[in-house]
Amino acid sequence: MHEQLKAFVRGLRQTAYLMVGVPDYDGYLDHMRRAHPDRKPMSRAEFFRERQAARYGGGNGRCR
Amino acid sequence: MTSLVKQIGWIALAVIGAFALGTVALARGETINALWIVVAAVAVYLVAYRYYALYLANTVVGVNLLRVTPALRHNDGLDYVPTNKYVLFGHHFAAIAGAGPLVGPVLAAQMGYLPGMLWIIFGVVLAGAVQDFMVLFVSTRRDGRSLGELVREELGYVPGVIALFGAFLIMIIILAVLALIVVKALADSPWGTSTVAATIPIAIGMGLWMRYVRPGRIGGVSVVGFILLMLAIIVGGQVAESPTWGPVFTLNGVQLTWLLIGYGFVASVLPVWLLLAPRDYLSTFLKIGAIVALAIGIFVMAPDLKMPALTRFVDGTGPVWSGSLFPFLFITIACGAVSGFHSLISSGTTPKLLDNEKNMRFIGYGGMLMESFVAIMALVAASIIEPGVYFAMNSPAAVIGTTAESAAATVSQWGFVVTPELLTQTARDVGESTIISRAGGAPTLAVGMAQIFAAIAGGPGMMAFWYHFAILFEALFILTAVDAGTRAGRFMLQDLLGTFVPALKNTGSWTANVLATALCVGAWGYFLYQGVVDPLGGINTFWPLFGISNQMLAAVALMLCTVVLFKMKRERYAWAAILPTAWLLLCTLTAGWQKLFHADPKVGFLTHAAGLREAVARGEVMAPAKSLEEMQQVIVNDYVNAGLTVLFMFVVISMLFFSIRACLQALRHDQPTAQETPFEQLPGSSVSTGPVGRGM
Numbered sequence: 178m179h180e181q182l183k184a185f186v187r188g189l190r191q192t193a194y195l196m197v198g199v200p201d202y203d204g205y206l207d208h209m210r211r212a213h214p215d216r217k218p219m220s221r222a223e224f225f226r227e228r229q230a231a232r233y234g235g236g237n238g239r240c241r
Numbered sequence: 242m243t244s245l246v247k248q249i250g251w252i253a254l255a256v257i258g259a260f261a262l263g264t265v266a267l268a269r270g271e272t273i274n275a276l277w278i279v280v281a282a283v284a285v286y287l288v289a290y291r292y293y294a295l296y297l298a299n300t301v302v303g304v305n306l307l308r309v310t311p312a313l314r315h316n317d318g319l320d321y322v323p324t325n326k327y328v329l330f331g332h333h334f335a336a337i338a339g340a341g342p343l344v345g346p347v348l349a350a351q352m353g354y355l356p357g358m359l360w361i362i363f364g365v366v367l368a369g370a371v372q373d374f375m376v377l378f379v380s381t382r383r384d385g386r387s388l389g390e391l392v393r394e395e396l397g398y399v400p401g402v403i404a405l406f407g408a409f410l411i412m413i414i415i416l417a418v419l420a421l422i423v424v425k426a427l428a429d430s431p432w433g434t435s436t437v438a439a440t441i442p443i444a445i446g447m448g449l450w451m452r453y454v455r456p457g458r459i460g461g462v463s464v465v466g467f468i469l470l471m472l473a474i475i476v477g478g479q480v481a482e483s484p485t486w487g488p489v490f491t492l493n494g495v496q497l498t499w500l501l502i503g504y505g506f507v508a509s510v511l512p513v514w515l516l517l518a519p520r521d522y523l524s525t526f527l528k529i530g531a532i533v534a535l536a537i538g539i540f541v542m543a544p545d546l547k548m549p550a551l552t553r554f555v556d557g558t559g560p561v562w563s564g565s566l567f568p569f570l571f572i573t574i575a576c577g578a579v580s581g582f583h584s585l586i587s588s589g590t591t592p593k594l595l596d597n598e599k600n601m602r603f604i605g606y607g608g609m610l611m612e613s614f615v616a617i618m619a620l621v622a623a624s625i626i627e628p629g630v631y632f633a634m635n636s637p638a639a640v641i642g643t644t645a646e647s648a649a650a651t652v653s654q655w656g657f658v659v660t661p662e663l664l665t666q667t668a669r670d671v672g673e674s675t676i677i678s679r680a681g682g683a684p685t686l687a688v689g690m691a692q693i694f695a696a697i698a699g700g701p702g703m704m705a706f707w708y709h710f711a712i713l714f715e716a717l718f719i720l721t722a723v724d725a726g727t728r729a730g731r732f733m734l735q736d737l738l739g740t741f742v743p744a745l746k747n748t749g750s751w752t753a754n755v756l757a758t759a760l761c762v763g764a765w766g767y768f769l770y771q772g773v774v775d776p777l778g779g780i781n782t783f784w785p786l787f788g789i790s791n792q793m794l795a796a797v798a799l800m801l802c803t804v805v806l807f808k809m810k811r812e813r814y815a816w817a818a819i820l821p822t823a824w825l826l827l828c829t830l831t832a833g834w835q836k837l838f839h840a841d842p843k844v845g846f847l848t849h850a851a852g853l854r855e856a857v858a859r860g861e862v863m864a865p866a867k868s869l870e871e872m873q874q875v876i877v878n879d880y881v882n883a884g885l886t887v888l889f890m891f892v893v894i895s896m897l898f899f900s901i902r903a904c905l906q907a908l909r910h911d912q913p914t915a916q917e918t919p920f921e922q923l924p925g926s927s928v929s930t931g932p933v934g935r936g937m
Contacts, residue, residue, distance in 0.1 A: 192331035194459060195324065196529070197522045198590070202457065205318030212316070222456030226514070228319065233513040233728060 198232035199225060251291055258284025262362075265550070266355060272545045275621045278354070279539060282362050282617045286610045289366040294606040297371065301806070301814040302378045304598040309921040311385040311593050321385070323596035326603055332594065333608045335525050336586045337373070338532065340419055340719050341576025341791070342612050344682035346620035347689075348784060349573045350631065351561040353551040354624040356570050361620065364571070364578025365613035368821035372795055373583045374605035375802040375818060380588035381595055382917045388588045388798060392896075394916055395804055400899040404797055407892035409733045410885065411581070411790040413761075416726045417768035418787040419719045420505070421779050424497045424769070425681035426712050431490035432481035432672055434497070436709055437716045438490070439473035440520060447519035459522055466523050474709050478672060494773040501723070502766040509727040509758055517724050524718035531690075531714045535618050538693040548624035548631065553656065560636035561680070562781055563843040564835065568828040572788030577616025579821065581794025583609065597923075622689030623682075629659020630667055630676070634685050637778040638678040639864060648677045672705030680778040687711035723765075730761040771878050776864045777843070782882065785836060789829050789886070793893040796825040800900040807907040808915035826897065833890045837883055846886065850879035 191201050209218040261281035298304045315321040349357035393401025427434045447466045480486045557565030633648040641648040645661035668676045691707035735757045739746025745753045772779025799822040806815040839845035842852045853876050856863045866872040
């Protein structure tokens with residue numbers, strides 16, 4: 178039960194972050210470890226800045 | 242037999258939905274509870290999701306559970322990330338929901354709640370959600386490419402450029418209309434203006450904090466930002482009453498227009514982390530929170546609808562916007578029923594995050610159903626207000642005058658009895674000096690939301706707080722959209738102009754950036770200014786133009802989907818896309834034609850211009866102009882608006898031509914010609930080639 182609650186809260190957190198265009202940092206680390214063990218992953222701050230710049234870089238549309 | 246048992250629940254749901262719809266539609270002369278509308282909508286959504294969306298997924302497009310999605314193929318942990326479907330649903334919904342589904346239904350309520358409700362419910366099921374879902378499918382099958390690229394690949398280079406050009410024009414109109422809504426909501430409202438102004442330092446503080454103190458941590462700082470916003474609302478009440486600060490923040494429409502234009506320019510050249518991003522975070526969370534709170538509020542309060550099911554204004558003589566039910570209702574409510582802008586999201590970030598094709602139905606179709614539900618709630622919020630108050634708030638001053646007495650007299654004459662006392666009392670309740678002619682939808686929605694929120698939290702004493710909370714919530718995400726849209730428009734413009742003057746393409750060049758930004762701000766600023774000085778309120782002119790352009794984009798997206806279905810050799814199912822396309826073409830082209838040539842000067846731009854020219858010839862001055870020079874300016878405006886309408890119609894008609902040509906070409910081939918990324922099987926799946934998966 179406790180585990181489920183934790184997973185739920187984690188999901189909510191991920192949802193909130195992705196809503197503003199920031200994907201899961203732990204997921205990114207996981208991916209880098211698996212796919213590119215030779216490369217040094219970005220730090221959390223670098224990752225955040227990179228995502229922020231990408232989100233507002235070009236055209237995006239929404240139901241304004 | 243078991244499947245039959247399973248169906249019984251769905252049949253029961255369908256019956257409940259039909260009963261609720263019948264109750265709403267057939268009730269005459271007695272008040273109806275808003276929950277009937279909500280129940281009818283939700284039942285239709287669920288049944289459509291269970292049956293029609295499944296049919297679309299399995300039969301019409303043929304999703305393949307074994308196919309690798311772009312998120313898996315290009316997984317980089319950044320742009321392409323296989324994402325849990327509920328998390329992705331949140332992302333997609335936050336991206337598509339905006340001012341559109343909130344404002345359109347409020348404006349449409351002038352014809353009564355019934356036409357708007359029916360269009361929202363059936364429009365979404367047969368058109369809007371179909372578009373969002375199909376574009377998501379088409380883009381996912383093509384590595385998550387954008388709508389412009391998809392049109393270019395599947396239809397050709399020229400249609401691709403035309404579509405991009407159309408999208409830029411639509412962007413300009415949308416930004417102008419959104420800014421106009423903010424101006425209408427904040428004009429002569431020191432409380433609202435000071436609260437919205439306070440969001441700028443709050444956002445900058447958050448931005449600096451996230452940049453330098455705790456980078457990458459959004460949660461805590463957003464909570465602090467939210468608390469500061471609530472404080473700003475409370476302080477705003479004091480500011481409005483202060484003899485020194487009150488007048489500082491009491492600005493008229495023209496002053497606000499210039500401020501917004503200047504703001505739009507400065508904000509969109511600042512680094513994104515400083516202002517745009519933090520305010521985007523605040524507005525996104527506030528938007529989702531307010532939508533959830535509104536849903537809870539409607540269920541708890543279960544208000545009665547005061548607006549009649551149909552008003553006399555179905556004949557097209559309404560004061561809020563001009564034009565008859567067909568075609569103008571169907572373009573007034575764009576988002577919520579069908580919105581072309583969603584095709585940009587469905588071909589933007591979402592397809593790059595989708596972990597399996599089976600989830601397209603939930604994200605694409607389901608996400609749009611959710612947005613439609615927001616539109617239903619906005620319609621409810623507008624319909625629980627006293628109709629007399631609704632019309633006093635939404636009619637232009639040129640029609641009802643500027644005093645409570647004149648407004649009450651005119652509106653009562655229309656059959657919506659209201660006393661001047663009620664109008665002044667409502668204004669006092671929400672902490673404003675007046676509510677008369679606060680067109681644009683946002684203030685009306687704010688009054689409705691304030692009534693709902695005050696009923697469940699705080700009582701009448703909290704009305705003013707909740708009203709300004711609702712204004713802030715709308716202004717915040719509109720300002721974010723203006724900022725982000727100006728930025729995006731600037732990139733589009735640099736791209737377009739770069740084909741002629743290559744130096745302008747360089748986004749590293751300060752001169753090129755400033756020039757493109759100035760052009761972009763100037764373009765929407767022109768329309769905004771024109772709307773603000775218009776004695777009929779501007780919304781009258783521009784909301785239909787926005788609706789036409791948005792629905793035309795939807796038609797373009799659906800035409801693309803039709804072409805893709807033909808190219809996949811699935812033309813026997815293409816009616817699912819052709820049906821909504823045909824309806825949208827009919828509505829938008831009729832509306833466009835009427836905006837040009839309708840004999841009523843309130844509807845037709847050219848008729849309006851002709852009337853003014855005759856007046857000029859006689860040496861007369863007609864409102865909004867105060868001199869003959871201004872008359873010329875208004876005539877020029879009319880021609881600009883007419884020209885824009887012609888351009889929109891040209892874009893959509895040429896897209897129709899290219900689509901038909903592409904479909905005919907596809908028919909001549911006996912093999913599929915769609916340019917999908919080649920099939921790649923999901924690793925770990927056992928079946929060799931993909932029979933289309935059932936059981937989603």
